[in-house]
Amino acid sequence: MRVLLAKSAGFCYGVERAVELAKKTAAERGGCVMLGDLIHNAQVIAELEALGVRRAESPADIRSGETVVLRSHGERRDVVEELESRGVRCVSAACPNVLRIQKLAAQAEREGRRAAIIGEPHHPEIRAVASYCADPLIFGGPEEAAAWLAEDPSRREIPITVTAQTTCIRELFETSVKILKKQCTNVKIFDTICNATHRRQSEAAEIAAQADAMVVVGDRRSANTKHLTEICNERCPRVLQIERADELSPDFFNGCSVAGLTAGASTPAGIIKEVYATMSEEIKTAENGEESFEELLNQSFKTLNTGEKVTGIVTAVGPTEVQVDVGAKQAAYIKASELSDDPNAKPEDIVKVGDEIEAYIVRVNDVEGYAELSKKRLDTVKVWENIEQAVEDKTIMEGVVTEVNKGGIVVSVKGVRVFVPASQSGMPRGADLSTMVKSKVQLRITEVNRARRRVVGSIRSVTDEARKAAQDEIWNNIEVGKHYTGTVKSMTAYGVFVDIGGVDGMVHISELSWSRIKTPSEVCKVGDTLEVYVISYDPEKRKISLGVKDRSINPWDVFMSKYHVGDVAKVRIVKLMTFGAFAEVVPGVDGLIHISQIADRRIEKPSDVLSEGQEVDAEIIAVDEEKKKISLSIRALLTPAAEEEAPADAE
Incomplete structure (x- = not known):
């Protein structure tokens, strides 16, 4: 007996996206909430709860400030609006195909049309879609559509936009559409059945038609799983819908030569694998026998008859084959094509006369007295054995x-x-x-x-693992003052994080430059290489404070060696105060321009004349070496205004 497994069985894109989004949100926010079941699968829901995804039965169970991941089927618009109004952060995990149907329903209402949905009225997806329009029509199938039209012939004049539940059986949708198109005068049709759903249903139908027994795996609440079972029941005399592998019994497969297996969109790959393996075992039991390892090898290597591994001595090497003495009455040989995976390899490059060689017996002809061997296939098995061992080791x-x-x-x-x-x-x-x-x-x-x-x-x-080893190396040898070459990984308003070899350290904005800067982006960007040194570190909290400034250079010494009282310097205005302006003379050294020294006239405030970032010439009028303070003057460089001539004394 053989088992036919549907290629498209299991998680669809929308379900996989929803599960991954819930896991990511829980990890990033230290837990989150799902309103109802995120998907229809009890095992996945249990796994999510173990990761910190709390299940809430109703919106009232969700507290302000919490983050809720909205299920893959979509959520009603009024529920989302109510949650957001209470300060709940909503993260939508709705399938993109479901969101498209919601938009089509809302668009139909804006256009003065009536939205009609082919699907299950009480399914969460349908309830969510229906909330996006005032008065939707929901038809479970062609009979309901026909009955609605028959109740009132004037309904045929109503403009209708028709969509389908993503997991709707195609035959139901197409039959319903045929009736509506025939009887309604103004109808728009949108085929919104998920392509993955259609493929899954088509494969299930094809396999069920070939199988003596069919197994459908999925949650019993899942609409798409239920539809798969319905499709299989129409084509296969024996169909079993299960949620777990332990629901299988050997009796179910008695008398079967072909068994089929498919699964709904909410079924994880792990469950499908378990069911597939269990089916194989149950089928063996039903056939009253276990396959031996040799029989499994015979199945793997189609040309292998005996499967015996032998060791022999090369007695002759020819252009097309190699003769081997295996210590038996039959003469043995290996075709050149069975020596190596490399089609261009020559036999004389692989073996020589007298070499010992291991090979599989792929065929024995006792009548003509020869055995055909294969070294290539034995090598393949050894590789597989090495790979299997690599898992354990x-x-x-x-x-x-x-x-x-x-x-x-x-x-x-x-x-x-x-x-x-x-x-x-x-x-x-x-x-x-x-x-x-x-x-x-x-x-x-x-x-x-x-x-x-x-x-x-x-x-x-x-x-x-390599990153962890690098981190351990850093922490085992870190010390204050040690220099590293790092890469800027991210930036904030207060500094940058630098990777120094597997460990991130923080460079505060004040340590990025001697100059006064407002944002780190003025001196670096993500991806830049920086030479940094350790200012401090905390092994317990795993925090490192780094610096970029060259501490061997004292900005005050630079200033004192370059400028003296009376010199004129090109300065940059870095901060405006009510009493004056601070200006950078050299990187790391600022001087004060008092408000009385800004202009040759009285001004109300420094911003009347100056702006931050502006470069101006200023005279150094005083230096306090002890307090390291500098006084600057712009006024001293301005041309004095002409004195007004005194008026003549009146005679």
């Missing part, structure tokens, strides 16, 4: 990225394709994974299924 392996795949990348490790999910690629979320193609990477093997020739790996686990 957590060995770091090396490979080359060969392609970008749906959801991740493919890495070739010793000729075996290893799938690395995007989340485990070590690249930031949303990054272009194609930049990794042809690059060498190190990874750990996390999952191996030899029967399905599926291998999953993680680059991130290796990079995270």
Whole structure:
């Protein structure tokens, strides 16, 4: 018996997006809330609750200031508005396809049309869509649509915009649309059935038509799972809908030669794998026998008849084959194509006469007295064994990225394709994974299924470990005054965070430059390389304070060596006060221009004449070395106004 597994079974894009968004929100905010079930799957809901996603039965259970992740089916507009009015932060995990239907319903109302939705009236998705228009029509199928029109013939003149629940059975939608198009004079049709749903339903129908028994996996509250079961029941005499693998029984598969398996959009891959494995075991039990390891090998290698591994001595090397003495009555040989995976390799480059060689027996012909061997297939098995061992030993392996795949990348490790999910690629979320193609990477093997020739790996686990080692190195050797070359990772109004080799340190804005600056962006940007030194650190809180200023240079000494009283300096206005303005003379040294020294006339306030950032010439009129204070004057450089001539005495 064989098991046919639907390729599109399991999480759709919308469900996967909702689950990941809930996990991310909980991690970033130290927990969050989901209103009702985020998706229809009890196991996933339990996992989310364990990660800090609290389940609320109603909006009243959500407190002001909390963050709520709105489910993938969408939420009613009045509920969202009520939550936001109470200070609840709403994060929508609604499927993009559901959001499209909501917009179409709202648009229909704005255009003076009536929205009609083909779907289940009490489903959360339909209730959410219906809230975006005043008086929607909801038809469960063609019979309800026909009945509504028959009640009042004048309804045929009403402008209608028709959409469908994303998980609606296509036949129901198309039959309903046919009736409405035929009888209504003004109807707009939007096929909003999810493409993934349509593929899943089509595959289920195709497999069910071939199977003697069909298993549908999914939550019993899930509409799309229920529809899959209905579709399968029409084509297969024996259909079982389950939520978990322990609901299977060997008796269900008695007399079956082909079994089918599909799953709803809210079913995690882990449950599908478990059911698939259990089905295989239950089928074996139903057939009253267990397959031996040799039989499994025979299934893996189609040309292998005996599967026996032998060791022999090379007796002759020819251009097309290699002869081997295996110590038996049959003569044995290996075709050149069965020596190596490299099609260009020549037999004489691989083996020589007298070499000992291991190979599989792929065929034995006792009548003609020869055995056909394969070294290539044995090498492949050894690679798989090494990879399986690498899972247990957590060995770091090396490979080359060969392609970008749906959801991740493919890495070739010793000729075996290893799938690395995007989340485990070590690249930031949303990054272009194609930049990794042809690059060498190190990874750990996390999952191996030899029967399905599926291998999953993680680059991130290796990079995270290397980063942790680098962090430990930093903390074990850090000391005040030690210099590092770092990279600006992020910026705030009060400073920048710099990566100094796996550990981020903070450079306060006051430590970025001797000059007075308002924002860090005036002197650096994200990605810049900075030479920094340690000012202080706290190993317990894992905080490091860094500086960029060159402490070997004393700005006051620079000023004193360059300027004296009476000199004129080009200064920059850095701060305006009621009593005057502070100006930078050299980086790190400011002087005061008193309000009386700004102009050759009386002014009300410094901003009447000066502005921050302005450069002006000023004379140094006094220096207090002890207090390190400087007095400046702009007025001293201005041409004195001509004295008014005294009037002649009247005679």
